[in-house]
Amino acid sequence: MQKLLLPKAIFVPNNSNGNHLYHFLHYRSIVKVRLKWVKNRSLDNIIDKETDLKAACLLKDAIKRFPTGFLTAKSVADWQKLLGLTVPVLRFLRRYPTLFSEFPHARYANLPCFRLTDTALLLDSQEQSIHQNYESDTVERLCRVLMMMKSRTVPLQSLHPLKWDLGLPDNFEKLLIPKYPNYFQFVKALNGVTCLRLVQWQEEFAVSALQRSNESKEMGNKYEQFKKGQTTLAFPMRFPRGYGAQKKVRAWMEEFQKLPYISPYEDSRQIDPNSELMEKRVVGVLHELLSLTIHKKTKRNYLRSLREQLILPHKFTRLFTRYPGIFYLSLKCKTTTVALREGYQQGKLVNPHPLARLRDKFYHVMRTGLVYRNKGANMIPEDILLNDVEDETGPHESEGECETGDDCYVETSEIEEVSDEE
Numbered sequence: 001m002q003k004l005l006l007p008k009a010i011f012v013p014n015n016s017n018g019n020h021l022y023h024f025l026h027y028r029s030i031v032k033v034r035l036k037w038v039k040n041r042s043l044d045n046i047i048d049k050e051t052d053l054k055a056a057c058l059l060k061d062a063i064k065r066f067p068t069g070f071l072t073a074k075s076v077a078d079w080q081k082l083l084g085l086t087v088p089v090l091r092f093l094r095r096y097p098t099l100f101s102e103f104p105h106a107r108y109a110n111l112p113c114f115r116l117t118d119t120a121l122l123l124d125s126q127e128q129s130i131h132q133n134y135e136s137d138t139v140e141r142l143c144r145v146l147m148m149m150k151s152r153t154v155p156l157q158s159l160h161p162l163k164w165d166l167g168l169p170d171n172f173e174k175l176l177i178p179k180y181p182n183y184f185q186f187v188k189a190l191n192g193v194t195c196l197r198l199v200q201w202q203e204e205f206a207v208s209a210l211q212r213s214n215e216s217k218e219m220g221n222k223y224e225q226f227k228k229g230q231t232t233l234a235f236p237m238r239f240p241r242g243y244g245a246q247k248k249v250r251a252w253m254e255e256f257q258k259l260p261y262i263s264p265y266e267d268s269r270q271i272d273p274n275s276e277l278m279e280k281r282v283v284g285v286l287h288e289l290l291s292l293t294i295h296k297k298t299k300r301n302y303l304r305s306l307r308e309q310l311i312l313p314h315k316f317t318r319l320f321t322r323y324p325g326i327f328y329l330s331l332k333c334k335t336t337t338v339a340l341r342e343g344y345q346q347g348k349l350v351n352p353h354p355l356a357r358l359r360d361k362f363y364h365v366m367r368t369g370l371v372y373r374n375k376g377a378n379m380i381p382e383d384i385l386l387n388d389v390e391d392e393t394g395p396h397e398s399e400g401e402c403e404t405g406d407d408c409y410v411e412t413s414e415i416e417e418v419s420d421e422e
Helices: 041-065 089-095 118-133 135-147 156-166 209-216 222-227 247-258 276-291 300-304 318-322 354-379 382-386 412-419
Strands: 009-012 021-024 038-040 100-104 112-116 153-155 184-188 194-198 297-299 327-330 337-340 407-409
Touching (some): 041 327, 118 135, 118 354, 135 156, 135 194, 209 276, 276 318, 300 337, 318 327
Antiparallel strands (some): 009 021, 153 194
16 A cells, blocks of 8 residues: 655554554644535436436346246335335336336236336346446455455445445345455354455555546646655535635635545544544545445445444534535435535536446336336337437536536525434
8 A cells, every 4th residue: 555644644554454554643723614505406316316216226136036026016015115215116116117017916816016027127137247247346346345444344234235336236245255255255243243354455456536536637747746745635626506716615625635635445543533634534435435336426324334334433424514515415315315526527427337327228218118108118219228328317507616507505404404313
């Protein structure tokens, strides 16, 4: 792991975990500015769309796992909360006849059953091909997640909710993990919970997304200076409209950016937990974890389940509203989702993963079924199933430093009530 020279710090290289240790003595405090939460309709629309998309994909996988090849209305009656839906599962299944074909049970005529349509099976086969072709990318992503944990271990019960966000294949613990014994192993925690552990530190993976993006940009010798400890790395900032022009906000962010950047793969146990340096380290950890997700977003509660392993403070979710130029906190679909602003441009993912492109196609098929109902299967052109489709999230905002369009200010107390829930 590279050596970073930090102000007023004692550097101790190569601890037992393969990381470097920093003993921080002191760092000057910076003045924080109280900011109001700003609603972003473009990102909210994306989150709203992908809530239904995720539920449909999870139902598809569940139907595939069932030995009968179909699900009954009775078996999914209690899945609404699990799938994150705001409507009953039966109504949701009937919304999308292009994916789910309804038929009566052979024994109980009044019991609706659902199997996958030919279109859904075709899309699923394309998804499996992507998982196979990009398996090394998936393994690397999972390694990076484990490398950020203080014990290089994560409970499966905390990893499973992140499965869709991280692009892990269904039944990854049975199909993927056993193929890589040099990377992963299952262990039992003291409380009996099954956990996934990283077998060996992977030094080649210990470079954060922020470091990689700066390394790849045409920045002259700036990145080389950073590696020598002569400069810092700045987080990309995209402020809601009006924030970027405020002198206090700019001054605060400039001071924040000047603080040393600490890779989320570095050991941070010796940093003062109440310091601004630790706050920037926490921002870096959350930035990296969101960068590892397919859609550059996840639910806040999924992150909360990893809080102790990631060495995050109790009220770390306040950082999402404290740094609105980096993160966006959405309250759509009766839950709280956090997104990485730099992951989206003009309402679309920047450099989307092939899995994200397939999911766009999946959503197009869903929408066709919703509009045309049972005739939807005949309304899907063959080339749509074989090629990528255009994004359908509707009107987009500008995602530049000063956004325009559908930003709207909301009283701070509303978002703080949600953020402070523990």
